[in-house]
Amino acid sequence: MAEDMTIASYLAAGGVLSNPTNVPPRYRAELLKLMAIFVDSELAGAAGFADIINEGPGIKERIAAARIVLEKTDNADRVLRIMGDFGADTERYASHHPWTARLDRDADIGTMRTEHDMRLSVFNYPLEGWTDAVVMNLLMGRAVTVQLAEFSMISYQPLAEAFRAIAPVEAHHAELAEEGVQKLIDADGKEAVQASVDYWWPRVAASFGSTSSTKAESLREMGLRRSTNAELRTRWEVEAKTILENLGLRAG
Template identity: 80%
Template sequence: MSEDMSIESYLAAGGILTNPSNVPPRYRAELMKLMATFVDSELAGAAGFADIINAGPGIKERISAAKIVLEKTDNADRVLRIMGEFGANTDKYANHHPWTARLDRDAPAGTERAEQDMRLAVFNYPLDGWVDAVVMNLLMGRAVAVQMGEFSMVSYQPLAEAFRAIAPVEARHAELAEEGVAKLAEGDNKAALQAAVGYWWPRVAGSFGSTSSIKADTLKAMGLRKSTNAELKARWEAETKAILEKFGLTAA
């Protein structure tokens, strides 16, 4: 960055930051929000999926579910360490929210549980058995894959590198879920699978945020976003609908 260039202009021109000491206040606030949302969502997602491990119909399925729980927790820790460089209390973070807490199953889509809890709203809803959990993991796994592609290009280099390491792990979770749906579709589970898609589709879609967000330009100028919420959501919808169609399932 040249001496006569502001940090805002530097970021808008595609510059990257590598150290907390170089980060301006507004950028720091948005970066911390991004990291906290990811960490809280991974911890809440892992906690919810942990409760479903023993519902797996076989040893292989239970091993896969346990692996997902372990890896999501590890992904959260990877990003939490970066938050620690900005002053977050990493020692107490894992216990500062009841990650297993959920709303009632019939709570309207988009309902938030706690103001201080930064998890995506989709992780406020309880899983309802193995079929339901596998479908949720497929839909959300595809959403995470789209989001990881976006987050892997953020302008804070240490976080971008962390997300690039996390991306293939999360992609494998979506693959395991697709394998699980394929196996379930071979049996007498069509109605249950379709019901689960109907329940989770609007809740996962909501994880992309408002399609009319007024912050998009600001985040783009900071190098924290490349695409709009609407573009990311449309990408997820197209890719995920194609997968569901293979199993005779339709999006809500």
């Protein structure tokens, strides 16, 4: 970084940071928020899916579900270690929040979070059985894939590298869910699957945040975002609708 260039102008020009010691306060706050949202969402998602493992219709499905729980927890740990570089208590973090806590099925909190933690709003809703879990994993898996493609390019290099390593793992979860949905349709028809799609579609869409957010430009200047919430949501909608149509289903 040139001596006459401020960190803000360096980041706005596409520069990257690699050490907590030279991170400006505002950048630090936004970076920690991004990491906390990811870690809390992975831990809450894994906790919810763990309760469904034994509802899998066969051994292979249960093994796949258990592996997803393991890998989501490992993904959370990978990012949590980076949070530790900024002073987070990584030893106590996993037991600090009620990861299995859920709202009523009919609750509607939109893009809001609860007082529990920083998980995305979608992870506050309960799963109801195997079909519901597989459908949610399909729709949210595609959303995570879109979000990780964005976050893999952020300006804090250690975190960008972590997200690039995590991305194919999460993409595989979505692929497994797509296969699982097809099996459910082949075995039992589309009615229950479509009902679950109708339930989860708006809740997964809300995970992209408010489309009227005014922070996009400042986050872009810091190199923490390239796309707006609305742009990311649109990408997901196009991808998810295509997958659903190929399965003979419709978007909720």
